[in-house]
Each structure stands twice: as C-alpha cells, then as structure tokens.
Amino acid sequence: MAGHSKWANIQHRKGRQDEKRGKIWTRCIREIMVAARQGGGDLSANPRLRLAVDKAKAANMPADTIKRNIDKATGNLEGVSYEEIRYEGYGIGGAAIIVDTMTDNKVRTVAEVRHAFSKNGGNLGTEGSVSFQFRNVGQLILAPGTSEDMVMEVALDAGAEDVIASEDGAIEVLTAPGDFEKVKEALEGAGLKPEIAEVTMRADNTVDLTGEDAQKMQKLLDALEDLDDVQEVYHNAEIDEE
Template identity: 85%
Template sequence: MAGHSKWANIQHRKGRQDEKRGKVWTRVIREIMVAARQGGGDLSINPRLRLAVEKAKAANMPADTIKRNIDKATGNLEGVNYEEIRYEGYGIGGAAVIVDTMTDNRVRTVAEVRHVFSKYGGSMGTEGSVAFQFRHCGQLILAPGTSEEAVMEVALEAGAEDIVPDEDGAIEVLTGPGQFEAVKIALEAAGLKPEVAEVTMRAENTIPLAGDDAARMQKIIDMLEDLDDVQAVYHNAEITG
C-alpha cells in the first residue's frame, strides 16, 4: 500500500532545521554524551554513538569537540549528566505527539513542555497515552525519482522490513532499529543516498490537518522544537497547506 505524502513535510522540517542550525550542535552534543555514557566511547561497538557522531560531522562539528564530549560522558573529563525523558500529548484535532528530551533539570523541562501544549491548543497526556500509535524503527526516505526496484533489491537483501512508495514518488524504507545501520550502508554503497536516515518513532496512522488547524498544529511542533531541552518531536499529523 502506498504511504501518505511525506515529501513536503520533510522539506519543511529540513528548512526549519536549517533555520535553527545554532541549536543543532547543542542537541547533537547531548546525544553524543548520553550515547557514550550508556554504551561506552568505542564507536565500533556502540551504534547509537556512531549515529550521533555521524550527525555531528554532518553539522560540521570539529573532531576535537566530538572527542571532548565523548570523554566527558565516559568520565575522562568532568561534564554534565543528562537524563532522557519522554513526554506524550495531544495536538490539534487529537493528533498524537511524542516529545523526547535530554535534560539536567526535569522540573524545568516538564514545565516548559506543558506550557507549550496548553498555550497553543494541545494538552499533555500520561505516559503511554499515545506511544502505542507509533512504531520504533529505522526510517530511510529517498527522493522522488529514485528507482523503487533498485531500492527494494538492495534494502531487502540488507535486512529491511518494508518498502513503502509514497504517493508523491518518494520511497520509504523501514527497518528494525538494529538493522538500520546495515541497510543505510548498503543503500549508500549502491549509490542510493537517503534524504532522511534516522531511527525514529513513525506514526502508524496519520490525521490530516489543513488550513487553520494545520497552522495551529505546526505552531505547537515549532514551539516544542524550539525548547532547549527538546531533542526530537514526533507526531501523526499530516499537515497540508
């Protein structure tokens, strides 16, 4: 079954990320520190850290900055301890929202997240209230015009679970979290470079929003993403103009 149109949403998200380039380093550094603290500083045996370092390099972070933050996390240098906390809630039209944070002050973080939900027309939910509507998986999205046959051949051979052609021509490859890296490497080796490649929370079903509802939902997403402690925002709204 063809997937929903994701390309416009992806391009909008990438544009927003470019606008907030100054915050990218902060978020990547936190991800590096948590990944290194949990799984050690050896990239060869810590896939989460490898992915974080890859993001850091894509954001043009210097190698010594990357190393310094790995050293902080593994105890070789003094650093801040960040805690991972997930919040769940509802946006416009009952759209489900997951907010992943890394914080050194959970009281501050929950207050800021709750404020955004309440101020812009959403509401905080309890733990588990919306997470069941999402699938934890690897997601790789290739641009419209990419050969579906070529993607299918390479990705399935490398361990992908599903290939979903979207209605706008983009091709979505889904993997288990553990197979994500192998599939990404295989696609790139075959000259098929994904525009998006991440381990994510993918909505199983979407809620279409347009007009004023779409604008209000986008405001909630943007304001949550602007919070310093927020690492990622996932939602099941399909936003159209």
C-alpha cells in the same frame, strides 16, 4: 505498498531544521554524551554513539568538539549529567505527539513542556497515552525519481522490513533499529543516497491537517522544538499549510 504523499512534508521539516541550525549542535552534544555514558566511548561497539557522531558530523561539528564531549561522558573530563525523559500529549485535531528530552532539571523541563502544550492548543498526556500509536524503526527516505525496483532489491536483500512508495514518488525504507546501519550502508553502496536516514518513532496512522488547524499545529511543534531541553519531537500529523 503505496503510501500517501510525504515529500512536501519532509522538505518542509528539513527547511525548518535548517532555520534552527544553532540548536542542532546543542542537541547533538547531549545525544553524544548520553550515548557514550550508557554504552562507552568506543564507536565500533556502540551503535547509538555512532549514529550520534554521524548526525554531529552532518551538522559540521568539529572532530575535537565531538571527542571532547565523548571524553566528558565517559569520565575523562568533568561534565553535566543529563537524564532522558519522554513526554506524550495531544495536538490540534487530536494529533499524537511524543517529546523526547534530555535534562539536568526535570522540574524545569516538565513545566516548559506543559506550558508549550497548553499555550498552543495542545494537552500534555500521561505516560503511554499516545506512544502505542508509534513504532521505533529505522527510516530511510529517498527522493522522487529514485528507482523503486532498485531500492526494493537492495533494501530487502540487506534486511529491510518494508519498502513503501508514496504517491509523489518518494520511497520510504523501514528497518528494525538494529538493522538500520546495515541497510543504509547497502543503499549508499549501490549509489542510493537517502535524503532522510534516522532511527525514529514512526506513527502507524496519520492525521491530516489543513488551513488554520495546520498552522496551529505547526506553531505548537515549533514551540516544543524551540525548548532547550527538547531533543526530538515526533507526531502523526500530515501538515498542509497551503
């Protein structure tokens, strides 16, 4: 299947994440604690915890920090209890936004999320207002220049649902969440290392934003991502700031 250009958006997103590296550890720790509390501290029996630990290692978090937070979550050490809450809303041009949070204070979190939306030209919606436009999938994206035929053969054999080639040469592999690790391991085993590999909320359709609208949308997304309680921000905007 052919898809629209997305590599520039991916590189842009990675660059912004690198700029916010200081917040990455905090988010990794919260995800580790919630995953361990819900599914136990055994990585071999808890796929969500394995993904959280992989993300923490990729962010260069020390092993003892990871272990300490698993122990906190499983009751071996005293720790803060976090609750997962999802918010939905609209950005510039009607773009759909999902905001996943982990919080120990719901009143504070909803106030901060609502303020970020309203201050930056968006609107906080009701539960279910935009989530129907997204699917929970495993997503692996390989750089332009990668062999599409090879990716397709390896990924589909490993159980991937779809392989999508973008106009700029990036290749996107989609899986069911439960098949994500198997497909990732198959690709890496074949020497195909994804630039992005995550279980995410992927929009079925996108909204193209350029010029001033693109800048306003990026400002709104930055404001949401900068909130301490926010773990992930998903949206369906294709942002071109040139």
